[in-house]
Amino acid sequence: MLNHKLxxxxxxxxxxxxxxxxxxxxxxxxxxxxxxxxYVIQRFMIxxxxxxxxxDVRSYAYEGLLDALSKFNIERDLxxxxxxxxxxxxxxxxxxxxxxxxxxxxxxKVKKIEKAFLLLEQQSSASVSDEEVSSYLGITxxxxxxxxxxxxxxxxxSMDDENFEEQGKLVNYHVASPERHLSEQIMKxxxxxxxxxxxxKEKITVSLCYFEEMKLTEIAxxxxxxxxxxxxxxxxxxxxxxxxxxxxxDNY
Numbered sequence: 500m501l502n503h504k505l506x507x508x509x510x511x512x513x514x515x516x517x518x519x520x521x522x523x524x525x526x527x528x529x530x531x532x533x534x535x536x537x538y539v540i541q542r543f544m545i546x547x548x549x550x551x552x553x554x555d556v557r558s559y560a561y562e563g564l565l566d567a568l569s570k571f572n573i574e575r576d577l578x579x580x581x582x583x584x585x586x587x588x589x590x591x592x593x594x595x596x597x598x599x600x601x602x603x604x605x606x607x608k609v610k611k612i613e614k615a616f617l618l619l620e621q622q623s624s625a626s627v628s629d630e631e632v633s634s635y636l637g638i639t640x641x642x643x644x645x646x647x648x649x650x651x652x653x654x655x656x657s658m659d660d661e662n663f664e665e666q667g668k669l670v671n672y673h674v675a676s677p678e679r680h681l682s683e684q685i686m687k688x689x690x691x692x693x694x695x696x697x698x699x700k701e702k703i704t705v706s707l708c709y710f711e712e713m714k715l716t717e718i719a720x721x722x723x724x725x726x727x728x729x730x731x732x733x734x735x736x737x738x739x740x741x742x743x744x745x746x747x748x749d750n751y
Contacts, residue, residue: 513573528568535580536560539587541714554600556591563590608646609738611636617742626698626739647734693743701736704729 505513509531515524540553540560567583614634617629633640665683694705700722707721717727 535682536564559591559594560587563587613742616739626696693740701732704732705736
């Protein structure tokens, strides 16, 4: 993540923009924070299927940045990069959801696969193999991997529906209800356990992607596999984790 400390010039621009909506100040701020757009897009690229145009995603992200610049209050005790990242991410998710890019038939297959992962892993209390899931569903391993790859971004979006704070609005946790706090704590603990249960390569992929913030190509080099294989590992991990989150959500 960018570690952006405000310079004197930026502080002046923020003041001119928020008090007077000065267009020059606005243009300056957009240029300053465009790298943030690229950063967030990069996080999505690991799960973007070929049917999704990167230019469309960039357009959604840019709209999110403009929305963040319009609504952010510099007087708040919150870094703009943190606030804008949520807004940009939310704009991308909303744009992709509205474009309805994933066929219903694939969505139905994904739900069946998620249920299979959840049921089999609950029965064994451990991660199950692709062969076990394929056998349970009566499909080939190739069919399983194809569906998982096609629906990778859908799984990410579904997970964000569970966790994305009220459609991209940052919640003040100091005033959150005890019930909400408990629910979130249970969800986090469940997610940690689910990550620990992931097969080794999937666990490494998730760790390097989200904790070390590495690129797809960098992860591929570390694991000594192809970029497409890393994408597949990531997709499978997201599907397992989503199934785990849904299980906790349904039981709470």
